[in-house]
Amino acid sequence: MYKDHKVYKWLINLSLTIVCLIALFPLISLIISSFRPSSELIRRGITFNVNISDFSLANYNYIFVQAPEYWQWYMNSLIISGLTIVLSLFFSSIVGYALAVYNFKGRNLIFLFVLFIIMVPFEILMLPLYQLMVDLQLINTYTSILLPLIVAPIAVFFFRQYALGLPKELMDAARIDGCTEYGIFFRIMMPLMLPSFAAMAILQGLTSWNNFLWPLLVVRSNDMFTLPIGLASLLTPYGNNYDILIAGSVLTVIPIVILFIFFQRYFVAGLTTGGVKG
Known part of the structure; x- marks a missing residue:
């Protein structure tokens, strides 16, 4: 009985974690896209399929400085x-x-x-x-x-x-x-x-x-x-x-x-x- 309860609790936590990740998906993709140059955004759009080497702080530098x-x-x-x-x-x-x-x-x-x-x-x-x-x-x-x-x-x-x-x-x-x-x-x-x-x-x-x-x-x-x-x-x-x-x-x-x-x-x-x- 205790084992069944433990499995049930684990499944509930797993389900809630998945729902939480789905809810956070737009925010995560927005944060990732904020480090990409404009040319990449126009060409590929907002996506997780990105090249890490293209990341930069240029967008934030422009906001804070210019x-x-x-x-x-x-x-x-x-x-x-x-x-x-x-x-x-x-x-x-x-x-x-x-x-x-x-x-x-x-x-x-x-x-x-x-x-x-x-x-x-x-x-x-x-x-x-x-x-x-x-x-x-x-x-x-x-x-x-x-x-x-x-x-x-x-x-x-x-x-x-x-x-x-x-x-x-x-x-x-x-x-x-x-x-x-x-x-x-x-x-x-x-x-x-x-x-x-x-x-x-x-x-x-x-x-x-x-x-x-x-x-x-x-x-x-x-x-x-x-x-x-x-x-x-x-x-x-x-x-x-x-x-x-x-x-x-x-x-x-x-x-x-x-x-x-x-x-x-x-x-x-x-x-x-x-x-x-x-």
């Missing part, structure tokens, strides 16, 4: 993603928490609106949002990129579901001790919601980092480009810089990997609890 605009795009994406994570977690958690723990008139109606907005594709909302940015004279600013992402409906829904499982007895005890409602949230409930904050930080950070369509609409100047737009601009009818594009794409993965490593200990717990509470 492409200052790339680092401007990188900084823009870091600033926008960082602000999106902080502001989205702050406002979305407050809204979700209020919908979960307070009984007030119209609460269910507001929650229905949140669900409705989740189901509406962003493409339908783009034109009204763009017109709003034009009317507010915010085109080609960080604010125009950030505003539609500050209160994310999916984050509100997630925090609401998570907050439904928080012990209400702690709130009553804090009120008896004279704690304000803001104090209850920031000093008592927020620490209990850390797994949900970690999960949403990863999801919101990934969404903002990869956001292409909305910044493309509201950004005009080259120095305001984010990484997805900047890298896309390398492909033009007059020249396709695939070597620089691929090397630059590899570097864009680093912040997301760091973000996941930093929050991964809470990630699974946050998703599981938020998905079953309420």
